[in-house]
Amino acid sequence: MIRDFSIVLENMDRLLVGLMNTVLLSTTGIFLSLLIGVAFAAALMSENRVVVRLTRALVDTMRCIPFLLLAYLVYYALPSLGLNFDNWTSGLVAIVIYNAGYMAEILRGVWAQLPRESIDAGSAFGFYGRNLYLRIILPQVVLAAIPMIGNQSIQVIKDTAFLMIIAVPELTHAASSIQSKYYVPFAAFISAVALYWAMCSVIEAGVRRVERIAQVRR
């Protein structure tokens, strides 16, 4: 068993490349899906019913496709529509599409619960439209949504593991290739699990830290 772990250790460089890809995919994915979520949340809270209906349909569709299937669709089916992405980009696109719907739903839910008073004050002082959203509403929504955004971020990190099926060289892919070459499944996968755990711990520590900052701003 100790020998198995030393084999994994010898192949640490491959594992670290996988880790780097997972970190890169996750952070870019979280950032982009949050950005799209911000736009979709505004559309979901719009006064225009048509905009709300269309966005609602889109967001629900995004959240209802199984992630694995979505990854297959982006990688195998989009090329037949003329959209060709490499493995890595396909993986990122799948991550962003899948999570943007969740992020939008998180932000919309928090926004709907936001006390009316400070938004009223924004309107009374001459804020409207995008200015009102970005300067008065969104900062409060994000501050209140931090724990939920943190949760979703952990979900994103774990979802990236699925991307090995479209040959994205991420952490699970790296662990799997080490185990299939040397047949050390336990050591290889446990090492990967430890690294996933470390990433999630970083997110949780970050959430706790930002929560402390957010506390006085509510």
Next chain:
Amino acid sequence: MTDAADRDEDGLPTLRVLGLTKTFGDNIVLDGVSLSVSKGKTVCVLGPSGSGKSTLLRCVNWLERPDQGAIFLGSTRVGFRNAGGGILMTARELAQVRARMGMVFQHFNLWPHLTVLENIIEAPMHVLRRPREKAVHTAETLLKRVGLIDKRNDFPSRLSGGQKQRVGIARALAMEPEVLLFDEPTSALDPETVGEVIAVMRTLSAEGRTMLVVTHEMQFARETANEIVFIDRGRIVEKSAPQLFFASPQTERARQFLQRYSVR
């Protein structure tokens, strides 16, 4: 003071409310309310709870959209592009009119994600597009005035109610508004902090700010207002000078109201 001195160059009162009616479902909250506030004057709106006072104020800047009636800020018809009504303002135009009125809320409605100073410079910078330096300078002057300059970098959650409301007043003043709207500014305060807010409001009135004040502070109304408007069940019941209103109210309802509040 002559009558002409109360009016601006156009010869119009700063704020006019004409035949304002507002219903929520079957409930008629305001029924044909008319009043005006001349430049430099303080008008206090009194009345029992639920009489429609707050709704009146929220209709003035269209936070609630009136069902009928007209509101004029100077010569601008609030909410409509034309004085006769009919062509609605765009969101942008309405926002521009709202920015000309300063509002002070019962529950302060400060922006919790911003510091005291940021609360005051936010609208001057991002609505009026003032340069930051100028906005900060104005804000600091105002904070000194309301005695809160040492709290400039604190968040609202760290302030007492009275302090929050003084920030709320400074925030409204920073817009250099044509009229100040006060919506029961002391009703949510602990009794011991009411005084500090009232003191600020007195000096504002004394220096000739144009103010429409919904309040339950009878002493403030008696000593500061140029005119008292007494509202009950959505209608103006009495409109008179404070000396007259408090000494010899003309209606039974006003008498009852004053009895209840002077006992307090």
